[in-house]
Amino acid sequence: MNDTFLKACRGEKTDYTPVWFMRQAGRYLPEYQKVRGTVTFLELCKRPDLAVEVTLQPIDIFGMDAAILFSDILIPMEAMNLKLEFHEGRGPVFPNPVRDQKGVDNLIVPDPDATMDFVMETIRLLRKELKVPLIGFSGAPFTLATYLIEGGSSKVFLETKKMMYQQPEVYHGLMRKITECTSLYLQAQARAGAQALQIFDSWAGVLAPCDYEEFAMPYVSSIISDLRKVTDVPLIYFANNGSTLIEHTVTVGADVLGLDWRIKIQDAVAKVGNHALQGNLDPIALFLPKDKMRKRIGAIVEGAKDAKGHIFNLGHGIVPQVPPEQVRIAVDAIHELSAR
Amino acid sequence: MNDTFLKACRGEKTDYTPVWFMRQAGRYLPEYQKVRGTVTFLELCKRPDLAVEVTLQPIDIFGMDAAILFSDILIPMEAMNLKLEFHEGRGPVFPNPVRDQKGVDNLIVPDPDATMDFVMETIRLLRKELKVPLIGFSGAPFTLATYLIEGGSSKVFLETKKMMYQQPEVYHGLMRKITECTSLYLQAQARAGAQALQIFDSWAGVLAPCDYEEFAMPYVSSIISDLRKVTDVPLIYFANNGSTLIEHTVTVGADVLGLDWRIKIQDAVAKVGNHALQGNLDPIALFLPKDKMRKRIGAIVEGAKDAKGHIFNLGHGIVPQVPPEQVRIAVDAIHELSAR
Numbered sequence: 001m002n003d004t005f006l007k008a009c010r011g012e013k014t015d016y017t018p019v020w021f022m023r024q025a026g027r028y029l030p031e032y033q034k035v036r037g038t039v040t041f042l043e044l045c046k047r048p049d050l051a052v053e054v055t056l057q058p059i060d061i062f063g064m065d066a067a068i069l070f071s072d073i074l075i076p077m078e079a080m081n082l083k084l085e086f087h088e089g090r091g092p093v094f095p096n097p098v099r100d101q102k103g104v105d106n107l108i109v110p111d112p113d114a115t116m117d118f119v120m121e122t123i124r125l126l127r128k129e130l131k132v133p134l135i136g137f138s139g140a141p142f143t144l145a146t147y148l149i150e151g152g153s154s155k156v157f158l159e160t161k162k163m164m165y166q167q168p169e170v171y172h173g174l175m176r177k178i179t180e181c182t183s184l185y186l187q188a189q190a191r192a193g194a195q196a197l198q199i200f201d202s203w204a205g206v207l208a209p210c211d212y213e214e215f216a217m218p219y220v221s222s223i224i225s226d227l228r229k230v231t232d233v234p235l236i237y238f239a240n241n242g243s244t245l246i247e248h249t250v251t252v253g254a255d256v257l258g259l260d261w262r263i264k265i266q267d268a269v270a271k272v273g274n275h276a277l278q279g280n281l282d283p284i285a286l287f288l289p290k291d292k293m294r295k296r297i298g299a300i301v302e303g304a305k306d307a308k309g310h311i312f313n314l315g316h317g318i319v320p321q322v323p324p325e326q327v328r329i330a331v332d333a334i335h336e337l338s339a340r
Numbered sequence: 341m342n343d344t345f346l347k348a349c350r351g352e353k354t355d356y357t358p359v360w361f362m363r364q365a366g367r368y369l370p371e372y373q374k375v376r377g378t379v380t381f382l383e384l385c386k387r388p389d390l391a392v393e394v395t396l397q398p399i400d401i402f403g404m405d406a407a408i409l410f411s412d413i414l415i416p417m418e419a420m421n422l423k424l425e426f427h428e429g430r431g432p433v434f435p436n437p438v439r440d441q442k443g444v445d446n447l448i449v450p451d452p453d454a455t456m457d458f459v460m461e462t463i464r465l466l467r468k469e470l471k472v473p474l475i476g477f478s479g480a481p482f483t484l485a486t487y488l489i490e491g492g493s494s495k496v497f498l499e500t501k502k503m504m505y506q507q508p509e510v511y512h513g514l515m516r517k518i519t520e521c522t523s524l525y526l527q528a529q530a531r532a533g534a535q536a537l538q539i540f541d542s543w544a545g546v547l548a549p550c551d552y553e554e555f556a557m558p559y560v561s562s563i564i565s566d567l568r569k570v571t572d573v574p575l576i577y578f579a580n581n582g583s584t585l586i587e588h589t590v591t592v593g594a595d596v597l598g599l600d601w602r603i604k605i606q607d608a609v610a611k612v613g614n615h616a617l618q619g620n621l622d623p624i625a626l627f628l629p630k631d632k633m634r635k636r637i638g639a640i641v642e643g644a645k646d647a648k649g650h651i652f653n654l655g656h657g658i659v660p661q662v663p664p665e666q667v668r669i670a671v672d673a674i675h676e677l678s679a680r
Binding site: 156157158161162165166205207208209210211241243244245261262263264267282283284285287288289292296299315319321 | 496497498501502505506545547548549550551581583584585601602603604607622623624625627628629632636639655659661
């Protein structure tokens with residue numbers, strides 16, 4: 001069992017910097033495409049045998065130090081009683097977005113073991129196979145709410161912010177329900193065997209700091225506080241595009257803070273180096289020629305050396321166009337350049 | 341002549357905080373829609389009589405303290421010998437993106453007075469009408485390059501970064517040509533009568549700090565350095581989503597730094613308060629109820645009080661869905677709450 005990742009999360013000494021990549025089980029891999037070609041995206045999320053297969057692929061191929069459950073942050077939103085569709089090239093769509101109190105009232109807080117057993121079964125199966133730790137995950141309440149309110153992806157998050165500003169009671173009621181669902185969902189993942197949990201706040205960075213503080217952060221803190229009562233697995237919080245929120249995000253209680261690539265990691269260390277940090281290579285930097293990629297990886301490893309712990313990752317999900325060979329070069333470089 | 345805006349740019353004392361909004365001449369105004377309904381977007385940019393009309397609208401209606409030339413950052417790119425189209429709902433498209441040295445060689449550096457006289461004529465006409473200062477503008481070279489390389493808007497800027505990483509000579513050659521074009525274009529605007537110039541780096545925030553430093557910043561500095569030799573109009577540089585780049589952007593030599601809404605303005609003042617600052621209300625905060633909007637505006641005015649100068653603005657362009665009455669409330673609140 002390679003527990004380097006868990007040690008780094010806990011701020012313990014490691015022989016080298018552990019690495020995993022967001023979306024490492026994904027479309028850039030021909031092996032993934034082969035499996036994905038036989039089913040829809042939602043079917044792939046719901047078939048434990050196939051979800052296990054694609055979760056294992058990057059570990060087997062590149063030797064990542066952690067696996068992340070193959071799933072989607074919107075799976076529990078579907079279980080809340082919302083119709084969810086994935087349209088090729090357009091991303092997720094909720095045909096009936098939540099825009100008023102009636103929409104909030106229609107949502108249920110599901111029993112995750114009953115409604116999402118396929119996730120728990122995937123976790124149980126993965127634990128039998130894996131020689132590295134398994135990360136479970138969820139979306140953060142604000143990020144999930146944006147999809148529910150907008151009805152899918154968005155650019156300026158007009159409907160979400162309009163609800164925050166003009167119907168704050170409706171908004172907070174929605175957030176309470178999403179938060180309860182997410183909290184139970186992550187607890188169930190820990191019970192099923194997830195050895196670390198990451199909360200993805202993909203859209204936190206569209207909020208002004210004062211809005212983040214009022215409309216997003218308290219719900220993340222609440223989930224983490226719930227989790228602390230029932231599990232001691234490391235908790236990772238990734239607020240994407242959140243470098244200006246870092247003084248806030250450090251207070252939510254996570255063991256590890258995820259960083260996107262917009263901040264020099266040494267600047268993050270200077271601010272919150274008493275936390276373990278995860279990141280932060282620009283995903284497109286995987287297209288750098290080998291020598292330059294190694295140099296950039298070395299700079300991140302070096303820049304993070306005084307952090308309480310460092311898990312190497314991309315600053316956002318890997319893109320489908322990356323040649324797998326470049327991923328191999330990156331993973332090898334991270335291991336080699338960080339060897340102590 | 342209301343010169344409050346120019347004074348604030350220069351760090352001189354003003355009786356109140358001057359305000360203008362990015363895209364203030366735009367689709368949220370029925371008066372704009374009426375003009376726009378008769379012509380295409382590109383025709384509107386190229387018809388001085390109509391461009392003058394829509395530029396004046398927000399000044400007449402709301403009493404902004406500065407006007408900004410109605411145009412588009414891609415106008416000079418078309419003059420560089422590139423076919424440019426605007427598709428409704430999709431934004432700008434370059435059907436023949438620049439991806440290699442041949443593409444760069446095909447670009448010309450146009451004489452702005454000869455090829456874009458419609459812009460200079462608009463400026464000359466506006467100066468006869470306006471009782472507030474007129475801001476001219478351009479895109480920043482990196483931002484312009486992304487459109488040329490991607491062929492339009494983008495999410496992850498894969499082609500742009502691939503060119504930076506894999507064909508740096510081609511990339512830098514492209515940037516040199518765009519920079520020369522932009523520098524001449526802004527100089528021509530100043531000669532025609534623009535009283536301040538803003539450089540929009542709308543996509544600077546997708547770059548890691550090290551990439552910004554190598555691939556974007558030097559070209560902005562070069563334009564500003566050229567401008568300083570021939571004009572003393574205030575120069576504003578707006579690096580969107582650039583809060584983590586602020587230690588770099590402060591070095592390009594602008595008089596005023598534009599800020600998006602992701603940073604508390606007092607944090608920016610603490611870092612670069614020896615510069616005048618412009619910003620930084622979340623454009624969607626214009627949907628706040630009156631009392632809360634006034635409170636938020638008051639907090640920004642107060643937070644910026646120790647800056648060398650402050651020009652109130654949104655943190656990004658106004659969105660088409662904003663009710664004009666909300667703009668009136670905002671402008672009045674800014675003037676009232678900042679009165680000294």
